Amino acid sequence: MASPPDSDAALIARAVVQDDRHAFAELVRRHQSSVRACLRKLTAGNHALADDLAQETFVLAWRHLKSFRQEARFSTWLYRIATNCWLADARKRKEELLGDAGGDGDDEAMAAALGEATPDHARGSALRMDLERAMAALSEGERAAIVQCYHNDLSHEEAAYVLGMPIGTVKTHILRGKQKLKLALAAWAPQA
């Protein structure tokens, strides 16, 4: 009879105390899907970038595993590191782009999303694609808050921990993000 799988806490303890890399590999295997999926959402479907950031996330997790105090779930802690990696990368890219073009990138992207949301699209997957495009046009805070609360199914409190911001700010980001999405996807709204 197979023994039950070790809990995250047991694997973390082995990785920290005994420097057990096999235990950490098991943690990576267990959480890689959710972390990579989260980063794919945050990077608006850029799988290569998402995987690079996911790798960076796990390497950072390994380096700082001793500082993990179990005050949150291990997956939530990983989301926090992943979101920080993504934010740092997004800021770096924004700084590089600022030298090339002026203007508010978010507004331009939102305008592009608005223009592309036509009612002629087939429903279902087309709505998903438009939603992804509109999500990409949100500010980093708005996108991150929506991904953590909807896609990662975190509570507002957990999202606040992951994003390192007050709960009120998380709620504001979600509200503003949804307003923008509603505007960008107005063509999908059912006719009254």
Add this chain to the structure above:
Amino acid sequence: MNTHTTPEPREPDDWLEQALRNDAREHRDGYVDDAGFTARVMAALPAAVEVLPRWRRPAVAAIWAAAAAGMALALPGVALDVGREAFRLLAAHPLSLPQVGLTLAVLGLGTWVAAAWTLQRD
């Protein structure tokens, strides 16, 4: 979205809320295949630092103590001769108080550095 904090949409026509929930459900249901990802992560980890087993230090001390005891037993006259010669050399060479102080200071400094280095290594 976590149902503990956010209730289901009250308005039946809240199509955006529904679209977000559907997208989130598909997102959670989908599994990203590992496809060598874990192996890449493990290869990217910093090299392992050699961790010495706990029993190593007392074992080394015991071996050295046994070796010293063995030497003393095997060559009983040698230690006595060395001590006698050292005393003769020191007695023949008169030392001033500053020299003694300097010697003690050098010995103390050496001991302190050795202790600090050992603690840092641990």
